Amino acid sequence: MTDAVLAVANLSKQFGGLQALRDVSFTVAAGEILGLIGPNGAGKTTLFNTLVGIHKVSAGSIRLEGREIAGRKPHRIAALGLTKTFQNVALFMDMSVLDNVLVGALLRQDLRSARVTAAACLDRVGLGAVLHKRAGDLSFPERARVELARALATGPRVILLDEVMAALNAVEMDAIMGLIRSLRADGLTIIVVEHHMRAIMTLCDRIVVLNFGQKIAEGSPAAIARDPQVVRAYLGREYQA
Numbered sequence: 001m002t003d004a005v006l007a008v009a010n011l012s013k014q015f016g017g018l019q020a021l022r023d024v025s026f027t028v029a030a031g032e033i034l035g036l037i038g039p040n041g042a043g044k045t046t047l048f049n050t051l052v053g054i055h056k057v058s059a060g061s062i063r064l065e066g067r068e069i070a071g072r073k074p075h076r077i078a079a080l081g082l083t084k085t086f087q088n089v090a091l092f093m094d095m096s097v098l099d100n101v102l103v104g105a106l107l108r109q110d111l112r113s114a115r116v117t118a119a120a121c122l123d124r125v126g127l128g129a130v131l132h133k134r135a136g137d138l139s140f141p142e143r144a145r146v147e148l149a150r151a152l153a154t155g156p157r158v159i160l161l162d163e164v165m166a167a168l169n170a171v172e173m174d175a176i177m178g179l180i181r182s183l184r185a186d187g188l189t190i191i192v193v194e195h196h197m198r199a200i201m202t203l204c205d206r207i208v209v210l211n212f213g214q215k216i217a218e219g220s221p222a223a224i225a226r227d228p229q230v231v232r233a234y235l236g237r238e239y240q241a
């Protein structure tokens, strides 16, 4: 695929004797929202951590806009435009909302312009009014938005969202999905790990399914929902919207 922003080829990750990812290949096109699903322990978070350089690649290739990034340090990869949020939201709870986002903005900017960027990113996610609150005093939906703002503040081309909708109710989830769609409309490419099937099925253009570290299926939400291997490994029964 020539317009792939991210191209992952034969990616493997071993932790000692445990093969957490085996020969995983997929591409993500510019402006796409790709879903990544699979049972607990399938390797989703490991894949995200390996893509952004937190885990060292055991084998395989990761190309971001044509450039090989496998083996680079996390801050270099983030500076090249690939960043992730942390599973189930991992803010510095005693720090202000603004300072949490500043951490992301400081990757590319000095303190003065990073402050402006952080405030703009908080505005972008609808939190312009709570900049100076303590992060720990925010509601769960607000915390999810801070995670998004922190990732946005690094100036990404591709953003990996690791269960940002965990602990949200249906209404809050719809609001975050609206925000994610609007980020895509701004030109971002997005990969989403979620266990909420309604969110995955309505938000994603395409879905990749992992099981025991291997890709077992890839396709449109409708095709994935009726794929017998996916139903057996993960969904348990055919997904009904």
Ligand SMILES: Nc1ncnc2c1ncn2[C@@H]1O[C@H](COP(=O)(O)OP(=O)(O)OP(=O)(O)O)[C@@H](O)[C@H]1O
Pocket: 015, 018, 020, 038, 039, 040, 041, 042, 043, 044, 045, 046, 047
């Ligand atoms: N740092 C690590 N050291 C050793 N093993 C690890 C490490 N991180 C993950 N694993 C193992 O790799 C496998 C994949 O785990 P991973 O967290 O990536 O799965 P997941 O699909 O994200 O699961 P969940 O849906 O529960 O978040 C599991 O067997 C896990 O125990």
